[in-house]
Amino acid sequence: MGRKLLLEHINVPGINTFQVYREKGGYRAVEKALKTMSTDDVVEEVKKSGLRGRGGAGFPTGMKWSFLAKPDGVPRYLVCNADESEPGTFKDRYLMTHIPHALIEGMIVASYALGANTSYIYVRGEMMPQVRILEKAIAEAKQAGFLGKNILGSGFDLELYVQPGGGAYICGEETALLESLEGKRGNPRIKPPFPAIAGLYGCPTVVNNVESIAAVVPVINEGGEEYAKIGIGRSTGTKLISASGNLRKPGVYEIELGISVEDFIYSDEYCGGIANGKKLKAVVAGGSSVPILPANLILNLANGEKRLMSYESLSEGGFATGTMLGSGGFIAFDEDQCIVRNTWNFARFYAHESCGQCSPCREGTGWMEKVLHRLELGQGKSSDMDLLVSVSKQIEGNTICPLGDAAAWPVASAIRHFRDEFEWHVSNPQLAVKQNYGLAHYADPLPPVVAAEA
Amino acid sequence: MLRVEDTTAVEFPAALISKCQEIIGRYPEGRQKSALLPILHEVQAVFGWLSSNAMDQVAEMLNIKAIEVYEVATFYTMYFLQPKGKYVLEVCRTGPCCLVGAEKIMDYIGEKLGVKEGEVTPDGLFSYRGVECLAACGYAPVLQIGPEYTFYENLTPESVDKLIAELKGKM
Numbered sequence: 103m104g105r106k107l108l109l110e111h112i113n114v115p116g117i118n119t120f121q122v123y124r125e126k127g128g129y130r131a132v133e134k135a136l137k138t139m140s141t142d143d144v145v146e147e148v149k150k151s152g153l154r155g156r157g158g159a160g161f162p163t164g165m166k167w168s169f170l171a172k173p174d175g176v177p178r179y180l181v182c183n184a185d186e187s188e189p190g191t192f193k194d195r196y197l198m199t200h201i202p203h204a205l206i207e208g209m210i211v212a213s214y215a216l217g218a219n220t221s222y223i224y225v226r227g228e229m230m231p232q233v234r235i236l237e238k239a240i241a242e243a244k245q246a247g248f249l250g251k252n253i254l255g256s257g258f259d260l261e262l263y264v265q266p267g268g269g270a271y272i273c274g275e276e277t278a279l280l281e282s283l284e285g286k287r288g289n290p291r292i293k294p295p296f297p298a299i300a301g302l303y304g305c306p307t308v309v310n311n312v313e314s315i316a317a318v319v320p321v322i323n324e325g326g327e328e329y330a331k332i333g334i335g336r337s338t339g340t341k342l343i344s345a346s347g348n349l350r351k352p353g354v355y356e357i358e359l360g361i362s363v364e365d366f367i368y369s370d371e372y373c374g375g376i377a378n379g380k381k382l383k384a385v386v387a388g389g390s391s392v393p394i395l396p397a398n399l400i401l402n403l404a405n406g407e408k409r410l411m412s413y414e415s416l417s418e419g420g421f422a423t424g425t426m427l428g429s430g431g432f433i434a435f436d437e438d439q440c441i442v443r444n445t446w447n448f449a450r451f452y453a454h455e456s457c458g459q460c461s462p463c464r465e466g467t468g469w470m471e472k473v474l475h476r477l478e479l480g481q482g483k484s485s486d487m488d489l490l491v492s493v494s495k496q497i498e499g500n501t502i503c504p505l506g507d508a509a510a511w512p513v514a515s516a517i518r519h520f521r522d523e524f525e526w527h528v529s530n531p532q533l534a535v536k537q538n539y540g541l542a543h544y545a546d547p548l549p550p551v552v553a554a555e556a
Numbered sequence: 557m558l559r560v561e562d563t564t565a566v567e568f569p570a571a572l573i574s575k576c577q578e579i580i581g582r583y584p585e586g587r588q589k590s591a592l593l594p595i596l597h598e599v600q601a602v603f604g605w606l607s608s609n610a611m612d613q614v615a616e617m618l619n620i621k622a623i624e625v626y627e628v629a630t631f632y633t634m635y636f637l638q639p640k641g642k643y644v645l646e647v648c649r650t651g652p653c654c655l656v657g658a659e660k661i662m663d664y665i666g667e668k669l670g671v672k673e674g675e676v677t678p679d680g681l682f683s684y685r686g687v688e689c690l691a692a693c694g695y696a697p698v699l700q701i702g703p704e705y706t707f708y709e710n711l712t713p714e715s716v717d718k719l720i721a722e723l724k725g726k727m
């Protein structure tokens with residue numbers, strides 16, 4: 103059994119209440135930080151832990167904190183990103199529902215480290231039940247003296263508020279989130295300036311994902327060095343993986359980074375294999391924005407070694423044969439799934455969610471959606487695949503925020519790895535609307551790598 | 557689409573006004589506009605949708621221009637600018653849910669209610685629509701119903717029948 107740092111007590115009845123959470127050792131990290139550590143000590147500990155942002159980009163959390171500007175007399179803010187809208191990702195909802203105090207405790211420690219006296223948790227509006235859960239947890243923590251003025255006699259004051267969003271994927275992008283929190287449309291800002299210099303209300307701000315903030319608790323309790331011993335290489339600690347699609351046991355799993363993808367999919371400790379005795383066809387490993395890989399490439403690297411659940415191993419091979427850990431939204435496709443249909447579905451998602459500020463993203467996502475839809479309906483042309491690749495290239499890297507890239511990669515990677523399936527849709531239009539292409543060779547062992555001639 | 561011709565008179569109940577005041581208190585001096593999204597949720601929970609008159613009152617309360625409210629209300633998907641059925645069944649239609657049958661469930665709901673996506677049943681009780689990923693993909697297919705956004709997971713035709721019967725019973 104892998105170590106559990108975030109979900110260790112998830113099955114304890116009443117762990118969602120302050121009392122039980124506290125009995126299980128909760129709020130020790132607040133006591134330790136506020137009573138025995140300076141703010142710099144806390145930042146240093148997080149740096150040592152090697153913790154990387156769990157929201158998608160994987161940027162080292164301690165380093166992000168150390169970039170925060172600290173001009174005199176200007177308030178600083180910590181904003182928690184609980185917008186969780188990346189298709190395939192549902193770990194933050196799980197954490198907030200079942201063990202809300204883990205996030206509140208992390209918010210207190212992180213706010214202390216950053217010198218923030220007012221902090222916000224921006225929760226996507228559809229998670230109204232979680233808004234209520236967090237509000238209740240905040241009231242309990244305040245009652246117990248862990249929030250408010252002069253917390254534990256340390257002289258540190260903190261007010262914590264929950265902000266519901268209005269339903270818009272783009273508000274997960276940190277600058278769009280800040281705009282939204284200021285009561286505006288969620289249009290991403292042009293960077294620089296980065297939020298660390300000018301964020302909420304123009305003040306220095308750190309935006310962190312729910313899981314990143316909750317992970318600060320074990321980092322402080324165990325110490326950064328101990329935390330860094332878990333995991334593999336620069337992928338330290340544990341990670342929550344949201345597993346969905348055609349798996350026997352979908353759900354949220356806490357893994358030690360570095361277990362093999364094969365173990366994660368097939369072992370009984372985790373997903374228990376593919377549902378209904380089917381075969382695995384493909385996986386999107388890190389939320390809808392990351393490249394899709396056929397079964398053989400997600401299970402093994404191009405050189406035949408096993409692929410691991412880590413930032414490095416999942417991205418091994420770059421865009422040619424790799425993908426990304428992203429938000430940990432692990433979506434499994436069985437042999438009956440149609441890659442063209444799913445690619446169209448994702449393209450529609452991005453076209454719907456583009457904020458419309460940049461022409462390449464606004465126009466390009468809509469265009470890709472249309473072309474993919476006609477392919478799916480058996481009305482595609484053999485030139486459509488090249489057209490899609492060319493549109494995706496024109497979006498990629500030419501936009502204000504990374505949503506453009508996020509829309510381009512799934513399409514480009516689907517065509518790269520499943521081109522024969524797209525071509526089949528063009529050459530067999532009647533069949534394509536009735537049935538699926540099936541597994542083809544996607545689950546075959548990788549051909550041995552031929553040694554390059556010197 | 558924003559209904560600017562709307563003339564429905566709206567009066568905010570005292571409880572709503574005091575809730576709005578509490579929300580405004582969460583932000584620093586002069587940053588009351590931050591309260592806009594949460595307040596729109598509160599107003600919608602009371603009236604079922606956002607009429608232009610209701611939005612104008614929100615603008616007044618926050619001391620901002622009405623257009624600043626319309627701008628926001630039209631950007632986000634959760635605000636209704638038209639009256640809707642009492643229960644809006646919002647079914648996730650994004651990839652991971654479709655892998656395990658979300659499209660079939662949505663068709664089933666349409667058949668069962670006898671209306672098309674977005675239309676309201678003649679008794680004014682139900683409408684349904686597809687929405688994007690609800691962060692519940694592991695428990696798919698899923699739907700949510702406002703204003704508290706209660707979740708219904710692992711949907712089957714039987715569980716949909718049961719849910720609709722229950723909601724009808726609640727009238």
Ligand SMILES: Cc1cc2nc3c(=O)[nH]c(=O)nc-3n(C[C@H](O)[C@H](O)[C@H](O)COP(=O)(O)O)c2cc1C
Binds near residue numbers: 156158276503504
């Ligand atoms: C289109 C888009 C959507 C995003 N959605 C989320 C989200 O729902 N939750 C999240 O934590 N980060 C999301 N991010 C990443 C954030 O911009 C930001 O990097 C993250 O909140 C930083 O937190 P971390 O360093 O703790 O990961 C998104 C980014 C983009 C470009």
Ligand code: SF4
Binds near residue numbers: 455463502
């Ligand atoms: S890339 Fe797309 S979502 Fe991002 S700012 Fe531009 S138009 Fe908006």
Ligand code: FES
Binds near residue numbers: 649653688693
């Ligand atoms: S795809 Fe339906 S909840 Fe995520």
